[in-house]
Amino acid sequence: MVTILVIDDEEDIRELLCYNLKKEGYDVYSAENGEKGLASMLANKPDLIILDVMMPGMDGIEVCEAIRRTDGFQKTLICFLTARNEDYSQIAGLDAGADDYVAKPVKPKVLVSRINALLRRKGMISLESGHVKDLVINREKYVVEKNGAVIHLPRKEFELLALLASKPDYVFERDTILDKVWGSDIVVGDRTIDVHVRKLREKIGEHYIKTVKGIGYKFVEVQN
Amino acid sequence: MVTILVIDDEEDIRELLCYNLKKEGYDVYSAENGEKGLASMLANKPDLIILDVMMPGMDGIEVCEAIRRTDGFQKTLICFLTARNEDYSQIAGLDAGADDYVAKPVKPKVLVSRINALLRRKGMISLESGHVKDLVINREKYVVEKNGAVIHLPRKEFELLALLASKPDYVFERDTILDKVWGSDIVVGDRTIDVHVRKLREKIGEHYIKTVKGIGYKFVEVQN
DNA sequence: TTTTATTTTAAAAAGATCTTCAAAAAATGT
DNA sequence: ACATTTTTTGAAGATCTTTTTAAAATAAAA
Numbered sequence: 001m002v003t004i005l006v007i008d009d010e011e012d013i014r015e016l017l018c019y020n021l022k023k024e025g026y027d028v029y030s031a032e033n034g035e036k037g038l039a040s041m042l043a044n045k046p047d048l049i050i051l052d053v054m055m056p057g058m059d060g061i062e063v064c065e066a067i068r069r070t071d072g073f074q075k076t077l078i079c080f081l082t083a084r085n086e087d088y089s090q091i092a093g094l095d096a097g098a099d100d101y102v103a104k105p106v107k108p109k110v111l112v113s114r115i116n117a118l119l120r121r122k123g124m125i126s127l128e129s130g131h132v133k134d135l136v137i138n139r140e141k142y143v144v145e146k147n148g149a150v151i152h153l154p155r156k157e158f159e160l161l162a163l164l165a166s167k168p169d170y171v172f173e174r175d176t177i178l179d180k181v182w183g184s185d186i187v188v189g190d191r192t193i194d195v196h197v198r199k200l201r202e203k204i205g206e207h208y209i210k211t212v213k214g215i216g217y218k219f220v221e222v223q224n
Numbered sequence: 225m226v227t228i229l230v231i232d233d234e235e236d237i238r239e240l241l242c243y244n245l246k247k248e249g250y251d252v253y254s255a256e257n258g259e260k261g262l263a264s265m266l267a268n269k270p271d272l273i274i275l276d277v278m279m280p281g282m283d284g285i286e287v288c289e290a291i292r293r294t295d296g297f298q299k300t301l302i303c304f305l306t307a308r309n310e311d312y313s314q315i316a317g318l319d320a321g322a323d324d325y326v327a328k329p330v331k332p333k334v335l336v337s338r339i340n341a342l343l344r345r346k347g348m349i350s351l352e353s354g355h356v357k358d359l360v361i362n363r364e365k366y367v368v369e370k371n372g373a374v375i376h377l378p379r380k381e382f383e384l385l386a387l388l389a390s391k392p393d394y395v396f397e398r399d400t401i402l403d404k405v406w407g408s409d410i411v412v413g414d415r416t417i418d419v420h421v422r423k424l425r426e427k428i429g430e431h432y433i434k435t436v437k438g439i440g441y442k443f444v445e446v447q448n
Numbered sequence: 449t450t451t452t453a454t455t456t457t458a459a460a461a462a463g464a465t466c467t468t469c470a471a472a473a474a475a476t477g478t
Numbered sequence: 479a480c481a482t483t484t485t486t487t488g489a490a491g492a493t494c495t496t497t498t499t500a501a502a503a504t505a506a507a508a
Contacts, residue, residue, distance in 0.1 A: 101247055103408060109399045110408065121225055121251070142395040142436050154495055155438040192497055194455060213454065213505060378484050413487055418466060420485085437465060437494060 002125055004115070005046035006030040007037035007063060008081065009055045013106065017050060020108040021115065023183070034058030038066055041073065047124055048077040048115065051098075064097040077122060079115065081106060132165045132221060135204065146204060156181060157200050160193075161219075164209060168221035171212045193217075226348055228339070229270035230254040231261035231287060232305065233279045237330065241274060244332040245339065247408075258282030262290055265297065271348050272301040272339065275322075288321040301346055303339065305330060359428065361386055370428060380405060381424050384417075385443075388433060392445035395436045417441075 004026045006017045014030045021028045029044050031037035034057055041049065049067065053060035060080060067073050079100045100118045102111050119125045131137070136145040142158060144151045153161065159181045164172060177193055178186075197209055197217060210220045228250045230241045238254045245252045253268050255261035258281055265273065273291065277284035284304055291297050303324045324342045326335050344363070360369040366382060368375045377385065383405045388396060401417055402410075421433055421441060434444045 098246065099251075101243060107399065109397065110403060113397060113400055117249070121249075140395065141393050141442070142439055152436075156496065189498060191499080195497075198456065211455070380485065415488075416486055422467065435466065
């Protein structure tokens with residue numbers, strides 16, 4: 001499990017980043033200033049720290065230096081958020097510690113894919129395709145392979161399958177599914193999930209997804 | 225993953241280079257003098273070293289010679305940063321070890337593209353897709369060949385194709401495409417990518433680029 | 449068994465996202 | 479400055495995806 005710490009004084013930004021990173025499956029913590037950030041770092045031991053350069057109090061550079069001085073965090077990944085027209089002379093020491101930069105204003109999608117890329121580059125995650133039974137779920141190609149045959153799935157169906165298959169035999173409640181696949185703020189009717197499950201079963205086969213009546217659905221690894 | 229080491233005594237330059245090279249996706253380290261640079265080299269085993277010629281203490285030439293004397297780094301790429309009015313008689317022996325030169329003052333874009341070109345030339349990165357299916361994507365000629373026929377493509381179209389073809393079957397999200405082809409700070413409308421895709425399909429054929437609705441596009445190696 | 453709640457199914461409606469075209473804007477070449 | 483090429487935009491239409499609807503099927507509970 002990859003843990004990420006977001007340090008930014010703007011609450012909106014923090015929330016935006018946390019929301020999107022959590023949705024991506026990361027364990028996310030946040031802090032509103034350098035001091036709290038460093039404390040959170042010691043407590044949660046993040047693998048990656050996202051750090052705003054411009055903050056009141058300790059700025060990003062200082063926090064970065066402090067991180068690098070802390071035993072055990074010399075190699076923790078750091079990604080800076082920099083204003084677009086940042087003056088290079090003002091961001092002295094920037095090269096010392098950062099592993100990547102993302103320019104503000106931050107687009108969630110861009111940030112998430114950059115974070116993914118960085119973590120992959122550093123070997124922190126293997127976005128490798130997961131395989132369950134005879135299915136290979138390949139997120140990078142956005143396809144499912146079954147005995148070599150390639151099955152194309154539309155987005156929602158793919159995400160639904162990926163979710164269920166991420167924990168075989170584990171039941172996902174309908175609320176959880178709605179939350180993870182659709183997002184907590186989207187409101188859809190009650191039958192939407194069912195229909196997607198049906199489409200999935202049509203495409204990949206009937207026996208992979210099992211209904212747990214009154215609860216939700218699960219991807220069956222072992223039949224019973 | 226390509227690792228680059230920047231050795232320069234001027235902090236501003238180091239930062240500028242680090243910033244831009246990291247943003248390009250390289251793993252970048254830096255040092256402020258020859259001694260520290262050599263230490264960092266041993267620790268991080270860079271594929272390419274960017275070396276300022278004029279530095280207090282060990283100058284670039286000396287560092288270069290030291291690098292070449294070090295076991296395992298005889299073939300490490302070296303790119304010199306030279307002052308514009310450098311007296312070339314003074315930098316004797318420069319040709320002994322360097323693989324490229326960039327004149328100061330350094331423009332980030334120029335440097336990055338020179339570095340890219342150098343690494344490509346030396347086979348460190350395969351930004352060019354070589355040949356996929358019956359297409360040969362030739363970056364040096366900036367041309368695509370299909371069964372011997374030469375297809376000329378304008379820059380954006382070429383870059384787009386090169387990007388997609390660099391990882392056949394992998395889906396590139398629209399944001400990623402925008403980032404890589406247009407640049408993260410350029411803002412273009414939503415339909416721009418589509419139109420370029422259409423032009424590409426017109427020129428190279430319909431079946432190479434597949435739309436993955438809601439996600440992006442991919443270059444299909446294997447039909448399905 | 450009968451009732452009740454829940455899920456399946458199929459088809460249609462609504463929605464979102466792409467494709468295409470034409471034309472404007474920007475860049476490049478002569 | 480003019481012509482040409484390249485890039486970008488906007489709008490209409492096509493296509494694919496998602497959601498809803500409602501009836502039929504199913505499982506669990508009374």
